[in-house]
Amino acid sequence: MPAYSVREWEALPHGDGEGCIPPHLAARLVALARTSPFAGRGGGGVLEHRREDLRARGVVGVLAVPGCTLEILPKIDVGEKEGSTQEKREVRKRLVHMLAVALDLKIETGRMTDLDWQDETLLEILIRIFCDKLTEAVRRGMPRRYTLHEDDLPTIRGSLNIPRQFTRHIANPGRLACRYDELSDDIALNRIMKATIGHLARMSRNATNVQRLRELAFVYADVSEVSIPALRWEDVVIDRTNRSWQELFGMAQLFLRNRYQTTSAGLGQGSALLFEMNALFEEYIGRLVSKALAGSDFRVKLQGGRLFCLTS
Known part of the structure; x- marks a missing residue:
């Protein structure tokens, strides 16, 4: 299945050649993008379907429809040749790092090779990281x-x-x-993990990821299956007995809840993992500045309603 990639605010021309996208696939992607809360009133907040091309706007992430996937990457200067696989690799690394900082997640990427970063989309990379962390966690024992x-x-x-x-x-x-x-072990945290596994299994297009998710689903066979809207997030209590599951709980929220992103799925239409770049970047910078000024007389407040960047 073809996988296309484009940077935010740039376009993919229509066509069948290299670097082009067939119009019928572009139409499917646009239909899915219009279901996102980021689409806006006119439906073009994620993708613009123009006469000659498909243009991405200020939202990054992955859209997957029958027949193709589209990855929208942020415009970040990483010192590599524009449009090269090396540039995409480094941009994906930076984006995962931004997500980790903004969402307060400890995402370890030590097992990912340069080839993985080049060949896989952002979605498949995040799914693989989740599978790695969850596999290690269940080996130590599921929380009860x-x-x-x-x-x-x-x-x-x-x-x-x-x-x-x-x-x-x-x-x-x-x-x-x-x-x-x-x-x-049939508790809220495990039900959330099971729901995340099922959700990612429907989204993933990578055979290795799908197989690993199936294996994890078998581990959770005795846990009740709960629909995503019915999950009881408020019942999860992270304490000293399950502290090692805090990062997995955060990643589950990343995939299932609408914080800077949304996952959309229609009947046979596809699914998406999208992030509003402005909100994500603001949170990322805010957390970095807060960390840098920790212990000083300054405090950081995002969108405080005043004209001052810092106050003392």
Whole structure:
């Protein structure tokens, strides 16, 4: 399946030759882009479908439709020849670094070779990093918590639910209404991981990534499957017992929640992982400045409504 790449605010000409995109594939990408919240009122906030070409705007990321994928990279000067594979490699590295800083993630890329950065899209790179981290985490053991259960049992377990016992089983003393705690891995954090695995398996076009996601899905076979809108993010508590899962939880939010990005999927239409570059860059710079000024008399405030960059 062909994979196209373009930098923000630049265009891909229509055509069948190298460096061109067939008009029917461009139309599919535009239809998907219009479903994004970044599309704006006129629907052209992500991609502009012009007569002679397909032009990207100030949104970066990956769009995948039946027949092709389109990667939109930021315009960053990395000291490489413009349009070369080396430039794309370095830009992807910078973009992943920006995401890590802006979203407060510790994304380790030590296992990624230069060939990986050159040949894979941003989406596949992020999926591979997620698979690496999740595989290592499940080898150490999935997080578990005690969850409250209520059941009617032949023998007492835990404590007796007296109101239920005398309303439901007053005529059947052979059944006891029990309330008890049970150590379980069917908890909110694991349900989020399972939802992320399924979501990425539908988005990925890389055979290796898809295979690894299938293997991880098997590990989570006994965890309840919950739709993405129904996930209970607020039930996740990161403490000393599951601190090692904090980065994975952050990456799950990156893929599933609308923070600087959105994932869109229509019936047979495709999916997208997009980031509004202005918001992402602002957060990135703000965090770098905050870190640089830590311990000083200055404080950093993004979009504070005043004309001052720094206040003391």
